[in-house]
């Protein structure tokens with residue numbers, strides 16, 4: 001046998017031994033986790049404000065677990081990072097994501113201006129500054145992931161959008177304005193449309209964002225059951241109607 005042949009045989013033995021070890025390990029990974037690992041590079045190419053990768057995975061799994069035909073409402077989509085996670089969970093179904101955003105920030109905590117995170121001296125938590133509309137970038141990001149068919153962007157202030165909202169909601173994700181009064185309004189206006197058993201999730205339920213934290217503690221958590229956390233995200237289910 002030539003040296004070359006010995007080396008080739010050795011390499012193929014190593015490869016098949018590695019396959020014997022790796023294959024059962026891969027088989028033990030749940031299919032949805034395998035799917036998440038496949039889509040992760042696409043999600044991760046979109047700028048956003050989630051605690052990665054746990055919150056992206058949580059959003060994807062929640063959306064994926066919903067029954068076909070479900071409606072997902074997201075308040076605060078920014079450039080589409082969280083939207084893509086939700087929409088990836090809708091692929092191959094008639095589920096859809098309504099992505100509500102001004103797509104140009106607001107005048108309180110997501111200010112139009114230079115696009116950098118800045119500490120606010122007075123209030124002590126970081127403020128995001130935007131440079132004009134990011135709607136085109138949002139659309140490009142959703143399109144490049146092949147998700148345009150699952151996402152309906154709704155351009156506007158959430159409080160205005162809520163006035164005409166008449167669709168039942170299976171999953172409500174609140175990540176728009178982080179001012180207490182706005183978060184409270186988002187919850188109060190959209191919660192009645194959440195189906196019994198539907199999921200409500202808030203982002204940034206932490207000390208550094210007193211608005212969502214207070215709404216969660218003082219109001220929302222009292223209306224929800226099976227509550228839980230995924231890092232800074234807090235969630236629960238709307239109570240089922242009592243059976244008589």
Ligand SMILES: C[S@@+](CC[C@H](N)C(=O)[O-])C[C@H]1O[C@@H](n2cnc3c(N)ncnc32)[C@H](O)[C@@H]1O
Pocket residue numbers: 047048049050075076077078079080081082083100101102103104105106110156157158159175176177178182
């Ligand atoms: C924290 S960012 C959302 C981050 C996004 N979920 C992600 O995955 O990166 C907040 C978004 O809410 C939007 N927003 C803030 N106040 C709003 C309001 N009152 N109505 C609609 N959108 C609002 C901002 O334009 C911004 O895009």
